[in-house]
Amino acid sequence: MRHAALVLLAATTLAGCAASGRLQPASASAADAAPAIDRDPYPGTYHAPAADRIAVVGATVLTATGEEIANGTVLMEGGKVAAVGASLAVPDGYRTVDARGKWVTPGVIDAHSHLGAWAQPESVDAHNDVNEMTDPNTAQVWVEHSVWPQDPGFDAAREAGVTTMMILPGSGNLFGGRSVTLKNVPSVTMQGMKFPGAPYGLKIACGENPKRVYGGKGRSPATRMGNVAGYRKAWIDAQDYARRRDKWEAAGRTGEAPKRDLQLETLAGVLKGEILVQNHCYRADEMANMIDISREFGFKIRTFHHANEAYKIAPLLAKEDICVATWASWWGYKMEVYDAIEENAAIVHAAGGCAIIHSDDPIVIQRLNQEAAAALSAAWRAGIRISKADAIRWFTANPAKALGIADRVGTLEPGKNADVVLWSHDPFSIYARAEKVWIDGGIVFDRADARYRRHSDFLLGQPGEIR
Amino acid sequence: MTRRFAALAALLLATPASAETIAIVDARLMTMTGMGEVEQGTIVIRDGRIVALGADVAVPSDARVIDGRGGVVTPGFIQADSTLGAVEVSQVPASADRATHSAAISAGFDISLGLNPDSILLPVSRLAGITHAVTTPLYDDRRGRALQFAGQAAVIDLAQRPQMVTRARAAMVLEMGEGGAERAGGARGSAIVQLRATLADVRHFAAHRAAYDRGEGRPQPLSRVDLEALVPVAQGRMPLIVKVDRASDIREVIALAREEKLRIIIDGAEEGWRVADAIAAANVPVILDPLADLPRSFSELGATMENAARLHTAGVTIVIKTGSGVAHRARELRYGAGNAVAWGLPHDAAVAAITVNPARVFGVADRIGTLEAGRTADLVLWNGDPLEPLSQPQALFVEGNEKPLTARPLELRDRYMPSLP
Numbered sequence: 001m002r003h004a005a006l007v008l009l010a011a012t013t014l015a016g017c018a019a020s021g022r023l024q025p026a027s028a029s030a031a032d033a034a035p036a037i038d039r040d041p042y043p044g045t046y047h048a049p050a051a052d053r054i055a056v057v058g059a060t061v062l063t064a065t066g067e068e069i070a071n072g073t074v075l076m077e078g079g080k081v082a083a084v085g086a087s088l089a090v091p092d093g094y095r096t097v098d099a100r101g102k103w104v105t106p107g108v109i110d111a112h113s114h115l116g117a118w119a120q121p122e123s124v125d126a127h128n129d130v131n132e133m134t135d136p137n138t139a140q141v142w143v144e145h146s147v148w149p150q151d152p153g154f155d156a157a158r159e160a161g162v163t164t165m166m167i168l169p170g171s172g173n174l175f176g177g178r179s180v181t182l183k184n185v186p187s188v189t190m191q192g193m194k195f196p197g198a199p200y201g202l203k204i205a206c207g208e209n210p211k212r213v214y215g216g217k218g219r220s221p222a223t224r225m226g227n228v229a230g231y232r233k234a235w236i237d238a239q240d241y242a243r244r245r246d247k248w249e250a251a252g253r254t255g256e257a258p259k260r261d262l263q264l265e266t267l268a269g270v271l272k273g274e275i276l277v278q279n280h281c282y283r284a285d286e287m288a289n290m291i292d293i294s295r296e297f298g299f300k301i302r303t304f305h306h307a308n309e310a311y312k313i314a315p316l317l318a319k320e321d322i323c324v325a326t327w328a329s330w331w332g333y334k335m336e337v338y339d340a341i342e343e344n345a346a347i348v349h350a351a352g353g354c355a356i357i358h359s360d361d362p363i364v365i366q367r368l369n370q371e372a373a374a375a376l377s378a379a380w381r382a383g384i385r386i387s388k389a390d391a392i393r394w395f396t397a398n399p400a401k402a403l404g405i406a407d408r409v410g411t412l413e414p415g416k417n418a419d420v421v422l423w424s425h426d427p428f429s430i431y432a433r434a435e436k437v438w439i440d441g442g443i444v445f446d447r448a449d450a451r452y453r454r455h456s457d458f459l460l461g462q463p464g465e466i467r
Numbered sequence: 468m469t470r471r472f473a474a475l476a477a478l479l480l481a482t483p484a485s486a487e488t489i490a491i492v493d494a495r496l497m498t499m500t501g502m503g504e505v506e507q508g509t510i511v512i513r514d515g516r517i518v519a520l521g522a523d524v525a526v527p528s529d530a531r532v533i534d535g536r537g538g539v540v541t542p543g544f545i546q547a548d549s550t551l552g553a554v555e556v557s558q559v560p561a562s563a564d565r566a567t568h569s570a571a572i573s574a575g576f577d578i579s580l581g582l583n584p585d586s587i588l589l590p591v592s593r594l595a596g597i598t599h600a601v602t603t604p605l606y607d608d609r610r611g612r613a614l615q616f617a618g619q620a621a622v623i624d625l626a627q628r629p630q631m632v633t634r635a636r637a638a639m640v641l642e643m644g645e646g647g648a649e650r651a652g653g654a655r656g657s658a659i660v661q662l663r664a665t666l667a668d669v670r671h672f673a674a675h676r677a678a679y680d681r682g683e684g685r686p687q688p689l690s691r692v693d694l695e696a697l698v699p700v701a702q703g704r705m706p707l708i709v710k711v712d713r714a715s716d717i718r719e720v721i722a723l724a725r726e727e728k729l730r731i732i733i734d735g736a737e738e739g740w741r742v743a744d745a746i747a748a749a750n751v752p753v754i755l756d757p758l759a760d761l762p763r764s765f766s767e768l769g770a771t772m773e774n775a776a777r778l779h780t781a782g783v784t785i786v787i788k789t790g791s792g793v794a795h796r797a798r799e800l801r802y803g804a805g806n807a808v809a810w811g812l813p814h815d816a817a818v819a820a821i822t823v824n825p826a827r828v829f830g831v832a833d834r835i836g837t838l839e840a841g842r843t844a845d846l847v848l849w850n851g852d853p854l855e856p857l858s859q860p861q862a863l864f865v866e867g868n869e870k871p872l873t874a875r876p877l878e879l880r881d882r883y884m885p886s887l888p
Contacts, residue, residue, distance in 0.1 A: 044513040123645075152762055208558075223793035311883050332588065334558040341876040343884075350887050363758050370802060373856035381859050384881060414770070430805030430855050459762065463714070463743065464769030 014365035021414035030122065036253075037260065039274075042144060044194030046183055049442025051079040056422060064106050064397040064411040068389040073285040074104055076418035077286040084412045097436065103426055105392055106412050107163025107419030107439065110365050111325040111399035112278075112305050112358035116182075116190070117143050117167055119151035120362065120458070131170030132177065136214050136221060137204060137234050140262035141177035143169040149189040153216055153362040155454040158184045158445050160366035161434035162419035164195060166403050168203045168305075171280040172213045174230045176203035177267055179278055181260035181403050183439055186455040199404040201302070202270050204231070205334045206290060228289060238267030276302040276404050282336040285311035291320055303402040306330075309382035314351035323354035323402040327364070328375035345372075345394055346379030346459065354401055357394040368395040373428040388428055417441075488513045490526040491862070494535025497815070498838040499542055499823040504815070510540060512844045514868025519840055531812055533848065533862050541818055541853050542600025543834050543845040543865060545622075545825040546797045547754050547788040548734060551600040552582040552623050552631060553590060554794045565792065566607035568617065574700075575692030576618025578604045579635035588794055589625040590874035595798035596847040598865045599624050599633060603708070604640050605792045607845055612649040615665065616641050619696060620708065622829050626865035633866075637829045638732060639700045644711040645718055645766050659719060665689065666727055669697040704784070706730040706828075708754070710791075713766035714741040723748045732828060735759075735791075736778070738769040743781035752784040752828045756791070757807035765798040775820070776811030786828055787820040805854035817854060835866070 054076045061072030063084055073088035074081065090096055118130040129146035132138040147167055157165070162184050169176035179201035182193040206227065215222030221230050241264035248258055269275035277294070281287050282305050294301050302321040304310060308331065310324040317324055324345070331340030345355040357372040359365035376391045393410075400410025409417045418441035425432040435445055437445035445452045489512040494504040498520070510517060526532060544550025555562035564583075567576045582602065592600070604618030611713040617640035622633040642650065643658055651658035659800050668687055672694040678684035679691070687694060699705035709720050712735045721742075724731040733739065734754040739746060746753060757775045762768045778785050787807060805818040812820075835845045844864040851858035863870050 011697055120762050121764050121767070122761075156761060311880070312886075314883075315886060329796055329799050332556055338556060339876075339879055341880050343880050347880075347884065347887065362761055366760070367758075367802075367806070369857060370806075372797075372804070377857045377859060380857070382884065384884075428857060430802055431809045433809055438517065459768070462762075462768045464771070 002185075006152055021435070024214035028098050037265070042142075042191060044196055045189065045191045046185070046187075046194055046196055048079045048154070048440035049185065049444060051076065051441030053077045053094045053322045054097060054438070054441065055094040056097045056104055056420065057090060059102045059104040059422065060426070061104045061412065062389055062392040062427070063413065064392050065413060066389055068387065072418060073105065074412060076420065076438065076441045079418055081412055081416045081420075083416055097357065097422065097451070099422055102435065103423040103432070104412070105161075105369050105421050105423065105427055106396040106410055106416075107437065108161040108368055108395050108401040109403070109410060110157070110162055110165040110368060110395070111303065111323075111402045112360045113157075113167055113365055114170070114360070115153045115157060115165060115167060115362060116147035116149060116151045116163070117169070119148045119406075120153050122362070131172040131350050133170075133172040133213050135139050136173050136210055136219070136230050137175045137263060138173050138177050139175040139234070139264075139266040141169060141322070142437065143177055144165050144180035144190050144194070147180065147182070147193075149187045149190055149193060150456045150458050152454060152459055153365070153454040154184055155186075155456055156362070157365045158168050158367075158437060159453070161423070161437055161448070162365055162368070163419040163421075163437065163439050163444075164400075164403070164405070164409055165365070166201060166278070166399075168201070168278060171203070171205035171209045174205060174227060175234060175263075175267070176205060178275070179203055181405065185439055185444055195405060197405075197408075199274065199276055200266075200269070201276045201278040201403070202266055203243055204277060204279045204290075206279065206285060207282070208288045208334055224286070231293055232296070234267060235271075235293070235464060238264050238271055239297065241265075242268035242271050252406040270299050271297065273300070274404075278303050278402075279307060280305045282306050284309035287313060288316065302404070303356070306337070306360070308337050308344055310353075311341060311344045311347040312339075314348045314353055317348060318351045321354070323356055323398060324348045325356040325358040325402060327357065327360075327397070328371050328378060342375060342378035345375040346382070346384050349386060349390070350379075350384050351392070354393050354398045356398045356402055358399070365456070369423075369427040369432060370430060378429060388426070391428070393429045472518055481535075487516055488527050488530040489533060490530040491533045491540060492537055493537060494784060494848060495537075495539045496520060496838060497539060497541045497818055499819055500837045500839055509840065510844075510846070510856040512864070515843055515864075517838065517840050517842050517844050520838055535848055535861075536730045536850065538851060538861060539849045539853055540838065541596065541847050541849065542594045542822040542838055543847055543863070544800055545819045545836065546592065546597050546600040546793065546800050546821075547786045547825050547829075548790070548791055548793065549600040549797050550601050550602060550605065550792045550794045551588055551625065551797055552584070552586055552602050553578055553880060555583070555586060555588070566605040567608055568607040568613065569801065570613065571690040571692070572618075573614040573689075573693050574616035574618065574696040575605055575690065575837075576616075577621075577636060577696075578602055578618055579621035579623075582621075582623060582631060584627050584629055584631045588797070589627050590870070591795070591876060592778060593625050593863055593865070593870055594860065594862050594874055594877075595801060595802045596849070596853060596863065597625060597797055597800060598845050598847070598863070599831075599835055600797065601637065601825060603638075603792065606642065606646075612646060614826070615650055615661065616697075620829075622831050624865050626868050626870060627813040628868075633834065634637065634829065634831050636705065637831075638706045638708045639697070640708045640710070642710040644713055645764060646710065655716070655719075659723065662723065663727070665697065666701050666729075669694055669701040673698045674703065700729065701727075703728050703730050706732050708732045708734050710734045710762070711766075712737040712770075714738040714769065716766065717742050718745060721751060724751070737767040737774065739783070740771065740774045740777035741769055743778050743783060745779065747782040752786060752824070753778055754786040754788050756788055757803045757810070757812075765767060772806065773815075775807040779812055779816050784824055784828065785816075785820050786825045787817065801854050802856060810817045815856070
């Protein structure tokens with residue numbers, strides 16, 4: 001079964017996946033008979049902010065490629081990083097930002113956020129659009145259709161250096177739906193924030209949440225074995241769906257087209273490698289089960305989220321090339337997170353794996369650097385030698401990999417998008433605040449300029465300070 | 468008599484670290500007293516008690532020396548608004564004793580009874596320099612917001628010893644604002660009227676206990692245990708923690724406390740900075756989470772990272788906490804204090820907000836919260852700025868008892884670290 005699926009994957013690589021924008025209909029007549037599936041029906045409309053030529057000069061630069069550059073210069077041009085190095089000469093035509101005594105890093109990337117989908121004021125039920133807990137399989141929902149771009153949480157995260165986020169549906173279901181990757185720019189529409197070309201993700205949840213939600217309703221899954229049966233049934237259906245669609249495509253789209261099924265379409269997208277699996281899973285034994293399921297049905301898990309027991313199977317996760325998005329400090333709120341340790345990310349890192357510090361929270365997203373500092377401190381306490389130049393990857397380069405956008409963001413290297421944060425202090429210090437934030441070379445936050453403070457319409461005319 | 472001696476001997480054996488002389492040398496001492504900070508000082512501890520501290524203190528010849536290596540000594544931190552000792556796993560109700568939904572036991576709920584000194588959360592919190600907590604009842608709202616009071620808070624120590632209560636019944640907990648409105652039928656005006664009526668009932672009860680016990684006098688909507696528990700609140704002897712955030716709610720509560728002669732502590736106060744002068748003038752302390760900067764409800768629209776600094780500047784006594792009812796994440800207390808510093812609070816004020824201020828506010832300043840000669844040693848030696856995540860404690864004493872810097876998560880770490888390639 002698993003080999004069949006792999007062959008299928010190789011034989012049916014489609015031109016024009018989500019990453020390359022809209023598919024064109026094949027032809028008018030074919031479209032009349034049986035329209036091709038538009039893989040990007042809610043296309044992004046993001047336009048990079050106006051970008052100057054900027055030279056950030058004199059900072060300690062953490063490139064997230066493993067380098068810490070003293071007295072570094074970062075040149076940005078045309079929305080890209082043009083050069084990074086020590087004591088670089090600033091060419092003519094660049095506006096210089098004096099960053100002496102300060103620190104520069106790539107833009108912060110959060111691999112796990114619910115901003116917009118569970119927006120502030122979060123205590124208001126009307127703002128909770130994150131968990132479609134009406135069926136254990138809601139692979140058909142797309143969280144982008146829940147995102148409210150006016151969530152003040154986006155502003156707070158931007159002011160903390162967060163330039164890119166993956167917004168995920170909740171973890172109440174076995175299959176929660178599609179994720180979306182957003183650029184943290186002010187926008188009236190969700191489409192205006194969509195990260196161009198970023199692949200979609202599929203949220204899968206292990207463990208206590210789905211079995212509690214549905215067991216509590218007297219439905220399956222009520223147990224962990226029920227969870228696994230639920231995943232397997234869905235993948236069997238997805239394989240069948242993909243086979244029927246592919247057969248019809250291979251036959252030149254003649255005869256009656258198999259009816260589209262949004263749920264199975266997303267699952268089939270995973271089987272084809274177009275949609276990345278983002279799997280909420282705490283316990284080591286359950287992660288091992290999920291890896292076996294992925295082998296059974298021929299897909300890859302890109303990231304285990306939360307994964308607080310990753311340290312128990314760190315070599316396995318490194319070998320499987322599965323990222324681990326976790327915290328340092330969260331533990332004990334339920335049984336499956338009882339064994340969480342602060343060293344989780346460090347042990348994954350030390351085993352050669354892809355460690356990520358994520359938020360899952362509108363407060364923590366504002367201080368992923370501090371959460372990473374707590375994880376780094378725990379590593380040092382344990383005698384695990386990890387440098388700041390490496391640990392910076394935990395909230396920049398590694399989440400970029402998890403989101404499938406590492407070719408564009410996550411490091412400060414020539415040719416990468418100029419997503420840059422200027423910090424007042426060492427970002428691993430509790431006293432560091434983001435002073436300036438650039439996305440694609442355009443300034444999106446400047447602490448010294450009130451025009452860049454909170455944009456959300458919700459806060460206009462409200463009591464409190466002008467923000 | 469023999470049995471008493473045996474118990475005493477057992478106690479002494481259980482705390483061997485206290486029966487010796489210890490000197491912590493070469494450390495910056497943040498005393499939180501009029502002595503201020505000692506740049507490079509020594510602390511001498513004998514039998515668990517600080518006997519000398521300062522820049523020019525001789526190290527006794529019999530002392531075990533702990534080299535501070537230029538680090539920092541602070542008083543043990545105090546996590547306010549916590550549920551430490553009253554919960555093991557949040558989502559396992561049987562492991563939690565934080566809240567009640569019994570209609571007959573609202574104000575009467577005494578969290579100091581039934582705490583668990585063996586909780587694995589206590590050593591985890593100690594690793595973050597926390598030696599005490601104000602363990603504070605939560606509301607059990609699974610069946611709706613029904614109860615008026617959450618119950619009575621207690622100050623506890625984290626030494627993992629049977630007698631863990633530093634001060635029982637240290638304060639009463641009441642939610643007003645949005646939550647209080649719901650408890651009282653749906654409106655703030657109802658909650659305030661209800662509170663006034665409750666206070667009148669309690670005073671009437673206090674003056675007519677005998678009639679009450681005879682089944683005479685006016686009918687009382689509250690149970691006897693609730694009435695008894697509220698007598699010291701109504702008489703201004705027990706502080707009332709009032710959970711409110713909206714500026715107008717804070718004003719209302721201050722006005723009510725003045726009229727009713729209550730001692731109140733405001734908890735939350737996310738819009739406190741907007742009424743900072745009124746809070747300062749009323750001499751009301753504030754417990755706050757410095758990281759609460761989002762408009763999470765219509766009562767918190769003015770939330771800002773600068774709340775702590777602005778209240779401090781206005782002269783308000785602030786106590787820094789982590790979240791609400793924190794347990795597992797109590798270890799993040801020092802990070803919250805550090806963030807308050809990043810947003811304008813002076814560093815010493817931030818340390819005061821997690822040491823001497825909560826000790827004063829909860830009536831235990833005679834025992835903990837400062838470094839002073841003559842007191843039991845309740846302190847932490849850090850290898851750097853205690854508010855920085857990259858700093859770690861090097862030694863820790865809970866009321867005279869040196870505690871090892873270990874915890875179950877570190878044992879898990881050590882079990883699995885060898886699997887690293």
